[in-house]
Amino acid sequence: MSRSVLIIGGNRGIGHSTVRAFLERGDKVAFTHRSSGADPDLAYLGALPVLCDITDPEQVESAFKEVEADQGPVEVLVANAGITRDKLLLRMSEEDFTTVLETNLIASYRLAKRATWSMVKAKQGGRIILVSSAVALKGEAGQTNYAASKAGLIGFGRSLAREVGSRGITVNIVTPGLTDTAMAAALPETRVNEIIGDVPLGRIGRPEEIAATIAFLASEEASYITGAVVPVDGGISMGH
Template identity: 70%
Template sequence: MARSILITGGNRGIGHATALAFADAGHKVAVTYRSGEAPADLVERGCLAVRCDVTELEQIELAFKVTEEAHGPVEVLVANAGITRDGLLMRMPEEDFAAVLETNLFGAYRVAKRAARSMLRAKYGRIVLISSAVALRGEAGQTNYAASKAGLIGFGRSLAREIGSRGITVNVVAPGLTATDMSAALDEARTTAILEQVPLGRIGRPEEIASAVAFLASDAAAYITGAVLPVDGGISMGH
């Protein structure tokens, strides 16, 4: 059955790979993007691309309105939009700490709240929040990012308890180092140091994260909610 799916930050990296996976499976997919151009390969597949900054409530409302008019009420939400502003805590401006939480955590809160409105009426829904292995194990120079991604776990599990009785699941995927523009910004020495801690010894592929998201959004995962699924090559095991 084709579902109406909305993915925030779907123009690149994990969000883009997730959009491709859903589109290729025959679903009605909409993605948001904050800058640049709409992804041509997604548009070619019939996906809807909507410019939206998840820090702006008015833009979120418009994105949902456009999606609903084209595809019907959102049945699957993937809250993926995120940013980094890395730096050691003692040198981190407060605005850098706040900006990361505003996008990564508050943005997810805004879109999940909006999506839940129609999901509650339908008594069906899938919400998948994209966290990070950093939320589980920490990372020097990423106190803001780790805080925002750890916040998603508490937020998601609490929301799962709130709305589970209405047939809505809420789960969290925690990727490890993945081949995206964000990881490409790391210098070679830092990438090597991280990979030395990964039991599988390699960087993850966006498609591997997308597969986990697609599973949690599927009927096969109907009895899974409040879960945190690491897709990280084993780097966060034990946390």
């Protein structure tokens, strides 16, 4: 059965692969993008591009209304937003810290709250998948802001799972490791090689691998999974 799916940050990387994964399953898929413009390939495949700055509450509300008008109330939300402003803590400004939290954590609260409201109203359950990071589990020098934001998603998601489970809504958290995206491409090659050296599987992840896990958690087969933290990281966070 086709569902109404909203994927945050679907223009590239993990989000882009996730849009394609849900389209291949026959769902109605909308994805947000910012001022850089929507990927025309996804629109060609049938996905609905929605312009939205998720740090703006009014734009979030407008985005949900646009999606609801086109494909019905959101039944699956994938909160995939993520930015970095890497610096050692002693060099990190308050703006560097709060901007990352605003985009990665506070905006996810805003999105999940709006999606939960419509899911409860519809009385047909729903799926919320929050995209965190292996860094939330193991830490990373120079990423106190990013790690705090992504670790916050774990506590937020598990608490929300307890609140809405009786409504048939599941909430799960995916923690990707280093993945072949623009974020990884911005790292020095020496640093990428260092990280890969710590990965038991000895390679970088592919966006399609993260997307497949997200799509599974949104499926009927995963209907008894909620509050889970699912690492897709080649084993780098093992033991955390």
